Amino acid sequence: MVVAGNSVENVSLLEARDLTKRFRVRQSWTRRTVVTAVDGLTFQVQAGRTVALVGESGCGKTTVGKLLLGLLKQDEGLVYFRGRTLLEWMSQAPSEYRQAVQMVFQNPLASFNPMMSIGATLMDAMRLRNDLDHKARRMEVTQLLHRVGLEADFAQRYPSEMSGGQLQRVGIARALAPNPEVVFLDEPTSALDMSVRGQIINLLLDLQAEDRLAYILVAHDLRVVRAIAHYMLVMYLGQVVEEGPADEVLTHPLHPYTRGLLAATLAGLLNHVEERQRVRVSGEVLQLPPGYQGCKLYRRCPFAHSRCQEEPQMLQEVASNHAVRCWRALDIAEA
Amino acid sequence: MNQSVLLEVNDLRVEVGRADNRVRAIRGASLTVQRGSRLGVIGESGSGKTMTALAILRLLPATGIITGGAISYCGQNLLPLSESEMQGVRGKEISMVFQNAVSALNPLFSVGQQIADVYRYHEGGSAERAWAKAVAMLDAMGIPDPERRARAYPHQYSGGMAQRAMIAMALVCSPKLLIADEPTTGLDLTIQAQVLDLIKEHVQRSDASLLLISHDIAVIAETCTEVAVMYAGEILEAGHLENVLGKPSSPYTKALLECFEAESGARLPYIAGRVPDLRHEMIGCPFAPRCPVAQAVCHQEHPEHRELEPKHWVACHLA
């Protein structure tokens, strides 16, 4: 088992070990299969650092968020926060955990109650903060709005009266309201225009520096990952297929899936057409039968070999802190 | 490549919305699609790009009207055509592909049936022939097991596959112009590449033209030969892809490109401010309030089109 981590001196704030979650999904009238949404996920994040979970639909990122926030119960594995398990937190000090681990949602308009003003929503977000009385909370609303670069009078507005970028900033303010230590960012910019994303990312960077927040970022836009992640894990169908420091993985991707993702992202402007032809991941995301042990990318991988299908692939550390779940990774890289 | 013009939009003006809330969604947009070329319209939310596509096919929402300008296809003005004449155009001459394929297809009919219906409407003939054509199109789009897939329903398709089916439906009558409105948004990155390749290949093969609308420059750079940059209901810059993306002249184009090509470093670039309120008339250049190099004249006078080089014009006082 590869221990994924950043520098050794920082104690991990939030940690997941072998996190596994399965769902029973009805495929048709009579058939029901088990889908493993998250399969043995292991990672940790320290204060002031960002870990990115990268993948496309079906990779399990949203499920991970719900697991980490205690909204879903895992089937296997453990989540540790400040050394104690999530189970302990939920039974002994649930509101403390709730305040400490927060989330920013993907679609700003859908993540706000249309009937509540921004101020009311922010007040509601502070309901667990016993250190502030009602009056102090009202002042805190103004403070929060200022921190994310909005005027105080936004508190009177309703979600439908604001632009996507402004609403997402309120979403960040809402996540900050309970004074968290860890923030789960679920594709925070993918619903926003390109010209606005930079503003949100810069804001997140500033806040991280000011409050030493730990971020867990879910994204498929590798530009965003490059901008703020220190460490990244690439996920495919619930499994981590590659992980390492973000710069390292982005400049020297090893797993065919990672290379396919990178190529699909940067194509066009940076003229990587030839590279792209070589690392084309074909077909669609296929759910594989439950008993299948081999590599999950087998049917779509341009470098597939019969061995890929037969043997279960394990996460191997191939360079300092850089691990890959593919026995051919180094061979392909040299080719 | 034939140099004649396939579609020409001239100073198009469109308004949408109810009486007390009318939005001037398009305010004098002009673009040209040549035969055999692929034009990409890049714009963000509120730019009016989708409205432009809908206006061309006269598919504006009930509260939308074209208040000015001209749209001509193969030299013929489309605006005076009656609704039944437009129906002859849609699907046969000009086709459209929408963003969310699964919901753009009718959930009650099988995919094959929908494609066959389009074919039969324009080309006539028997149901068997139409069905065979539908299956053939699905096969041409790279959908495995097309016979069985044709009998399946839209909700049984994945996002990427549904998009292929919709492209099949758009191309079944071999239109001369395919309009694709954000065809890859919402799809997985790896699927996006496949869908774009598919569109490009089929458009090239049938010597048709493409009008691709997207907010993602990479999508357009990947697929198109020309590009038009749209902002607040107007086209601010247009021309050959290499010219516009390589030597952008409009401050908006430059700012937008910066946002896309962000290098890993401390701060990411962005464009401050908001899109102007389209309910009001605007004086001067629409981008002036947010433009980093705006001068007094930019706020007062609307910029005219200025030709920088052949196949490259810009609407900017400072060009």
Next chain:
Amino acid sequence: MTVGAASISFQESIAGRIRWLLWPPVLILGLLVFCAIFAPLLAPYDPVTPVPAEKLLPPSPEHWFGTDPYGMDVFSRVLYAARVDVSVAIASVLLGILVGLPLGALAGFVRGWFDEGMMRLVEVMQAFPQILFAMAVIAAVGNNLANLVLILAFLNVPVYLKMVRSVTLPLQDSDFVLAARCAGHSTLSLVFRHIIPNTLVPAFSQFSLSCAYAVQMVAGLSFIGLGVRVPQPEWGSMISLGANFIIFGKWWPAVFPGLAVFLTAYSLNALGHRLRRAVLRET
């Protein structure tokens, strides 16, 4: 995705309000409520004391709507009857909403056995033909105003329960519910703080229509003698009383209360439909 703040000029909003107020259904309902409240001041005669000497007088300057078979002034009785019909209708619908709305929100959000139980209950409640049900219950417990209100409320509960439940179902998976959970809401506080406010507007768009139906029910039950008791003025019972005399050419004791029922029900329906259209357009 960019939306601007709604901003019309002050004059425009005043003009809009005046246009709204001058609309016939709103005018009629306004008049109705006015009459109901001020009946004692507006009615020229005592509505419940019979005056045998003046029975069945046709409409005249002294008796605008004529007199009924007991000699009571029809106009005064129509005015006083407004009080009964309007108050019973509003009270019963409000009570129905008070019970049905929270139950529907809980059922739609929590699902599971509670939801199943509620749906079965609603199905049973709605299986009975409404008039027959009302008749049976009244026969059992007697007809007074309180019972009427309770019965009509009972008939309204399943309507609002189902409607609120269907509005709540799609909200279950929405992001703002997830966000509220992250903020520390329990399921119950989530329902009351976040879900129910989102159901109020659709529920109250139905309010006017339910009142229209309630007025017709009260009139109908009174018509067959099971509603409001006889001397008390009520449109339905007035129609019933006057119906026998139409063939004798004495049309006024039945027609005027009938017109009142018709106009009230029509106005409530028209207003209700307008509200529903406005609500559905916005959401």
